[in-house]
Amino acid sequence: MLATHAPIKETRKSFGLSQEQLGRVLGASWISVSRWERGVSNVPPEAEEKLRRLAELLEHLDGLIAPSDLPQFLLTPNPAMQNFPPYDLLQSGYSFQKLIELVEKTKSGEFS
Numbered sequence: 001m002l003a004t005h006a007p008i009k010e011t012r013k014s015f016g017l018s019q020e021q022l023g024r025v026l027g028a029s030w031i032s033v034s035r036w037e038r039g040v041s042n043v044p045p046e047a048e049e050k051l052r053r054l055a056e057l058l059e060h061l062d063g064l065i066a067p068s069d070l071p072q073f074l075l076t077p078n079p080a081m082q083n084f085p086p087y088d089l090l091q092s093g094y095s096f097q098k099l100i101e102l103v104e105k106t107k108s109g110e111f112s
Contacts, residue, residue, distance in 0.1 A: 009037045025087040
C-alpha cells in the first residue's frame with residue numbers, strides 16, 4: 001500500500017469540498033480522490049499541480065472569504081474572471097497567476 005496523502009484531504013477539507021467536488025476541480029472521479037487520500041493509488045502529476053495551486057490559493061484567500069463560502073466561490077462562474085469558476089483557472093500557470101492577482105487586488109481594495 002502507498003503512503004496516505006494527508007495534504008489532499010487537508011486541502012479538500014480546508015475548502016469544505018466533498019470528494020466529488022474536489023474530483024471535479026481536479027478532473028477526476030470521487031473514487032480517485034478517495035483512493036489518493038487513502039494512499040491506494042498515486043496522484044497524477046497534473047492533479048498534483050492543481051492541488052499545489054489550490055493550497056496556494058487558500059493562503060491568498062485567508063480572511064477574504066468565510067470558510068463556509070469557499071466551495072461556492074471556487075465552483076461558481078465569476079464575472080470578474082470572464083465568467084469562469086475559479087477552479088478552472090487552476091489549469092495553467094498563466095490563468096492561476098491572474099486569479100492570484102485578482103485576489104490580491106481585492107484584498108488591497110483595488111478591485112471590488
